[in-house]
Amino acid sequence: MRCPSTSTGSLPGRSPADRPAAIARRFAGIGALLAALALAGAAGAAGPKLLPAEQAFRLSARALDATALEIRFDIADGYYLYRDKLKFAVEPAAAGAGVPVLPPGKVIEDEFFGRVATYRGPVVIRLPLAAGQPGGSVSLKVDSQGCADAGVCYPPHHQRLVLPLPAAGAAPSAPVDASPSKKSYFN
Amino acid sequence: MTVNQSRWLMVAAAVAALAAGAWVARTMLFAPSAAGQSAAALIGVTLPDADGKDQPLAQWSGKVLVVNFWATWCAPCREEMPMFVRLQRERGPDGLQFVGIAVDQADKVRQFAGEIGLNYPALIGGYGAMELSKSLGNSLMALPFTVIVDRSGRVAHTQLGPLKEEQLSAIVRQLI
Numbered sequence: 090m091r092c093p094s095t096s097t098g099s100l101p102g103r104s105p106a107d108r109p110a111a112i113a114r115r116f117a118g119i120g121a122l123l124a125a126l127a128l129a130g131a132a133g134a135a136g137p138k139l140l141p142a143e144q145a146f147r148l149s150a151r152a153l154d155a156t157a158l159e160i161r162f163d164i165a166d167g168y169y170l171y172r173d174k175l176k177f178a179v180e181p182a183a184a185g186a187g188v189p190v191l192p193p194g195k196v197i198e199d200e201f202f203g204r205v206a207t208y209r210g211p212v213v214i215r216l217p218l219a220a221g222q223p224g225g226s227v228s229l230k231v232d233s234q235g236c237a238d239a240g241v242c243y244p245p246h247h248q249r250l251v252l253p254l255p256a257a258g259a260a261p262s263a264p265v266d267a268s269p270s271k272k273s274y275f276n
Numbered sequence: 277m278t279v280n281q282s283r284w285l286m287v288a289a290a291v292a293a294l295a296a297g298a299w300v301a302r303t304m305l306f307a308p309s310a311a312g313q314s315a316a317a318l319i320g321v322t323l324p325d326a327d328g329k330d331q332p333l334a335q336w337s338g339k340v341l342v343v344n345f346w347a348t349w350c351a352p353c354r355e356e357m358p359m360f361v362r363l364q365r366e367r368g369p370d371g372l373q374f375v376g377i378a379v380d381q382a383d384k385v386r387q388f389a390g391e392i393g394l395n396y397p398a399l400i401g402g403y404g405a406m407e408l409s410k411s412l413g414n415s416l417m418a419l420p421f422t423v424i425v426d427r428s429g430r431v432a433h434t435q436l437g438p439l440k441e442e443q444l445s446a447i448v449r450q451l452i
Contacts, residue, residue, distance in 0.1 A: 134435060241419060242347070
């Protein structure tokens with residue numbers, strides 16, 4: 090193919106009108122190469138893809154009224170919590186938190202610990218308050234520990250939520266999320 | 277839009293692509309990827325064993341070291357340990373050394389160690405051990421987490437979750 094020469098003396102086969110396209114290709118190519126190298130070289134630990142604990146075991150809670158808190162775990166597919174590792178505490182102590190009502194869960198046979206109850210999916214726990222102040226608020230502390238079917242266990246997890254108590258006769262307060270999801274483009 | 281304008285728009289888009297690529301490179305290349313890096317942070321550690329005696333990890337320099345972070349409260353951790361015991365027995369004479377770091381209480385570790393006939397050191401680490409595993413790439417601080425160190429003290433492999441015997445044997449064969 091005979092390339093026409095140009096009056097500006099630029100490289101054969103490349104007219105001035107093509108310069109932007111060539112530059113664009115070069116920049117995009119370098120960018121793509123950098124990204125590919127980075128992705129290839131940045132492999133972290135080998136192993137399963139796992140959610141952070143706050144997402145695998147989403148915690149939220151609300152006060153139904155001044156006498157009862159409702160605590161909810163939304164456990165992602167492929168993850169489970171241990172029933173006997175769930176602990177709750179309410180401050181101030183004057184609110185008079187009672188014994189939490191824990192659903193039975195599913196009992197599995199653990200080689201070391203014997204029969205162990207676990208939770209999957211949504212779990213709702215009711216926690217009575219003997220002396221909650223209507224219109225006030227309490228601080229709920231939650232301890233939990235769970236594992237993934239992929240074969241890992243998370244360390245014990247401690248979370249704290251501040252819950253408003255509805256005024257007398259008012260509707261239950263809106264649920265408070267322990268970890269509100271943040272918008273991210275790279276998840 | 278003229279032909280020239282659309283072409284310069286392409287350049288602008290391509291520059292943006294370059295910038296994005298560079299950003300990905302910067303954040304991911306400098307994110308901790310333990311493989312290939314020095315295991316000095318790990319080898320320099322001293323932890324008590326289940327009998328309370330201090331054990332510096334440096335005493336095992338020169339061995340092919342398999343450092344396994346585990347706990348008795350972690351069922352998947354317990355399940356893979358009999359396989360580690362067998363490999364320790366078979367390849368220990370060739371220079372393979374397992375070291376367990378339990379994020380756990382000494383009495384529970386002693387009990388479990390007795391039950392499976394543990395033939396390698398079980399060190400007791402607290403929250404600091406979790407932080408150490410995090411610096412080696414265990415961003416979720418989950419267990420089990422295993423770091424394999426070659427004879428010259430470099431990290432050869434890290435694994436979150438259980439190790440399959442075939443994979444572990446293959447890595448060990450290469451390093452020994």
